[in-house]
Amino acid sequence: MKVNTMAEMMASGQTPEVLFWVGCAGSFDQRAQKITKAFATILDKAGVNYAILGKEEACTGDPARRAGNEFMFQMMAYQNIQILNGYSIKKIVTTCPHCFNILKNEYPVLGGNYEVIHHTQFLQELIEQGKINITDSNEWKGKSITYHDSCYLGRANEIYEAPRKVLESLDMELREMKRCKSKGLCCGAGGAQMFKEEEKGDKRVNMERADEAIETKSDFVASACPFCNTMLTDGIKNRNEEVNTEVLDIAEIIAKAIQ
Amino acid sequence: MTTMALLASIIFSIVTAAALLLFAKNLMRIRKNILLGKASFINDQKAKRWKNVFLLALGQKKMFRNPLVACLHIFVYVGFVVINIELLEIVIDGILGTHRIFENYLTQLGFANLYTEIINCFEILAALVWMACVVFFIRRNILKIKRFLSQDLNGWPHSDANYILIAEIILMGLFLLMNAADSEKNFIISQHLSPYLKELSASSLITIEKTAWWLHIIGIYIFMNYLPYSKHLHIILAFPNAYYAPLTPKGMMHNMPEVQNEVLYAMQPEMAPTHTAAPASFGAKDVMDLSWKNLMDAYSCTECGRCTAACPANVTGKLLSPRKMMMATRDRLEEVGRNISLNKVFVPDNKSLLHDYISVEELRACTTCNACVEECPVSISPLDIIIELRRSLVMEESNAPQEWNAMFNNIENNFAPWKFAPDDRDAWTKKV
Numbered sequence: 001m002k003v004n005t006m007a008e009m010m011a012s013g014q015t016p017e018v019l020f021w022v023g024c025a026g027s028f029d030q031r032a033q034k035i036t037k038a039f040a041t042i043l044d045k046a047g048v049n050y051a052i053l054g055k056e057e058a059c060t061g062d063p064a065r066r067a068g069n070e071f072m073f074q075m076m077a078y079q080n081i082q083i084l085n086g087y088s089i090k091k092i093v094t095t096c097p098h099c100f101n102i103l104k105n106e107y108p109v110l111g112g113n114y115e116v117i118h119h120t121q122f123l124q125e126l127i128e129q130g131k132i133n134i135t136d137s138n139e140w141k142g143k144s145i146t147y148h149d150s151c152y153l154g155r156a157n158e159i160y161e162a163p164r165k166v167l168e169s170l171d172m173e174l175r176e177m178k179r180c181k182s183k184g185l186c187c188g189a190g191g192a193q194m195f196k197e198e199e200k201g202d203k204r205v206n207m208e209r210a211d212e213a214i215e216t217k218s219d220f221v222a223s224a225c226p227f228c229n230t231m232l233t234d235g236i237k238n239r240n241e242e243v244n245t246e247v248l249d250i251a252e253i254i255a256k257a258i259q
Numbered sequence: 260m261t262t263m264a265l266l267a268s269i270i271f272s273i274v275t276a277a278a279l280l281l282f283a284k285n286l287m288r289i290r291k292n293i294l295l296g297k298a299s300f301i302n303d304q305k306a307k308r309w310k311n312v313f314l315l316a317l318g319q320k321k322m323f324r325n326p327l328v329a330c331l332h333i334f335v336y337v338g339f340v341v342i343n344i345e346l347l348e349i350v351i352d353g354i355l356g357t358h359r360i361f362e363n364y365l366t367q368l369g370f371a372n373l374y375t376e377i378i379n380c381f382e383i384l385a386a387l388v389w390m391a392c393v394v395f396f397i398r399r400n401i402l403k404i405k406r407f408l409s410q411d412l413n414g415w416p417h418s419d420a421n422y423i424l425i426a427e428i429i430l431m432g433l434f435l436l437m438n439a440a441d442s443e444k445n446f447i448i449s450q451h452l453s454p455y456l457k458e459l460s461a462s463s464l465i466t467i468e469k470t471a472w473w474l475h476i477i478g479i480y481i482f483m484n485y486l487p488y489s490k491h492l493h494i495i496l497a498f499p500n501a502y503y504a505p506l507t508p509k510g511m512m513h514n515m516p517e518v519q520n521e522v523l524y525a526m527q528p529e530m531a532p533t534h535t536a537a538p539a540s541f542g543a544k545d546v547m548d549l550s551w552k553n554l555m556d557a558y559s560c561t562e563c564g565r566c567t568a569a570c571p572a573n574v575t576g577k578l579l580s581p582r583k584m585m586m587a588t589r590d591r592l593e594e595v596g597r598n599i600s601l602n603k604v605f606v607p608d609n610k611s612l613l614h615d616y617i618s619v620e621e622l623r624a625c626t627t628c629n630a631c632v633e634e635c636p637v638s639i640s641p642l643d644i645i646i647e648l649r650r651s652l653v654m655e656e657s658n659a660p661q662e663w664n665a666m667f668n669n670i671e672n673n674f675a676p677w678k679f680a681p682d683d684r685d686a687w688t689k690k691v
């Protein structure tokens with residue numbers, strides 16, 4: 001499977017319908033790379049004409065901005081918008097809710113106007129339009145799963161249904177955690193917490209959330225964010241529950257369920 | 260009118276005027292304090308804003324996340340508003356020396372029963388308010404509810420909440436007692452209290468009715484003037500706060516055009532606007548650096564603690580409490596306001612909101628998850644204040660944990676928050 005970059009597409013005179021914004025976690029983090037590959041596989045199978053920026057992609061500036069470093073954010077936003085506008089990008093899909101939020105909500109005022117969608121919304125569209133077909137005998141059928149709402153997808157942008165609709169298409173048993181949707185508990189990574197040690201307290205945030213996920217006694221935990229994925233995986237491992245409960249991104253689940 | 264009655268009318272008029280003047284003066288003081296904040300937020304999309312006023316403030320939509328408490332709160336709120344219509348009659352009676360003046364008018368118009376029906380409604384509401392306040396008092400003081408046990412409320416905030424509940428219980432009691440002692444009347448609730456008063460002579464009944472009447476109205480004037488010092492100011496400010504609540508997605512942070520211009524100036528000098536001067540400081544160190552909406556948020560806070568109960572940092576034992584953040588902002592603003600009214604201009608007092616009222620440790624614990632913003636029934640954003648203070652910490656004081664400084668460096672040099680070679684960004688494509 002060949003993953004094209006915008007530069008390659010441009011050179012051959014093609015215009016992709018959508019840009020896949022991979023994000024830093026999706027590009028470099030070994031666990032998150034699997035999510036990236038799964039999503040790229042789905043795009044390929046669905047026959048979507050897409051491209052990535054490749055080496056031209058850079059951090060959106062989200063962790064810097066949330067930490068208070070507006071200068072760093074503005075520098076990154078300026079560079080990214082130059083690149084995106086240079087390629088006349090119209091539509092972006094991303095597997096990271098943090099990139100999604102910042103591209104969708106915070107770039108327009110700086111001159112970066114694009115239609116931005118999250119991969120769970122994109123997957124819902126592909127399923128509804130019949131561009132990907134879930135196999136009847138998929139390996140998830142009848143298994144139980146709980147979905148963890150990412151803050152930057154849920155409360156930040158009120159996307160609660162798309163990920164659930166995608167999971168429902170698999171005939172899985174969807175179990176909700178006590179705190180879900182608009183009451184969903186954070187995994188502990190947002191606001192640049194991912195990049196520093198937690199402040200002192202009684203418990204780690206990811207442990208609190210992992211315990212809640214374990215309580216549902218589900219076979220799987222579905223995430224829609226590479227950072228949530230890492231936090232919950234760590235939490236569940238810490239409780240020695242990784243044998244019973246595996247954390248997977250929705251893209252990884254779908255990739256294994258289509259022909 | 261007898262001399263006594265005339266004297267009563269005059270005293271009543273003076274008391275009423277004084278109460279209203281004092282209240283107006285306090286509201287102006289609060290307005291002045293709020294306007295110490297920076298200009299912000301556009302008054303756009305008026306239809307959506309009014310919708311928020313109806314849904315969030317008038318309709319108390321967020322309260323219904325817990326239906327039982329929402330119903331009790333609705334009783335107190337509707338009771339408070341509706342029974343205050345009766346207040347109009349009480350005030351007119353007081354000034355003119357009349358007795359139940361609306362009843363006379365309604366009788367003349369041929370609606371003699373209507374007055375009784377209306378007062379019956381007021382009495383039912385008064386009884387519901389009384390009951391709800393008793394339940395609230397029990398919830399606050401006897402049941403062990405975490406958000407009410409929090410040390411955020413130690414001292415004055417805890418008493419403030421109880422004073423108001425006790426005052427409401429007494430006021431509603433006085434209203435019913437006043438009606439019960441009115442021997443000519445049989446209202447739906449107060450008639451059941453009348454038998455306890457039947458041993459008394461007619462003159463004592465009149466004294467009881469008059470006393471209850473005076474205590475009730477003076478109680479209301481005291482309550483009105485207590486509002487500006489209390490968490491109960493939300494009964495007024497919830498409305499403008501809902502109107503000015505941001506209409507943008509919660510995940511969207513406010514842009515800093517001044518920083519945007521600086522960057523533009525460095526990258527593309529010909530594109531940068533030349534007439535804008537760099538600001539004196541970045542982010543917020545003190546209340547004057549926050550927006551007026553942030554400051555109105557602080558005065559609107561009900562100290563209910565729904566934000567803190569939902570905060571992932573707080574529930575895992577970190578120091579951060581969004582409620583405490585709002586209370587600290589109000590306390591500091593009041594202090595700055597007193598400083599200004601004493602000295603005409605603000606005289607530096609070697610204190611600031613950041614550090615003296617809100618610590619670095621609290622700010623560092625926030626995951627920007629928006630749970631506090633989502634929960635707030637009166638449209639407050641504690642997160643907005645946290646972000647502004649973080650901006651000041653990082654951009655003015657270069658105060659960031661070492662790991663964050665490393666992250667900033669990585670973004671600057673490797674275009675990712677981790678130390679990976681930028682050339683490897685697309686390495687994953689070779690393995691699919």
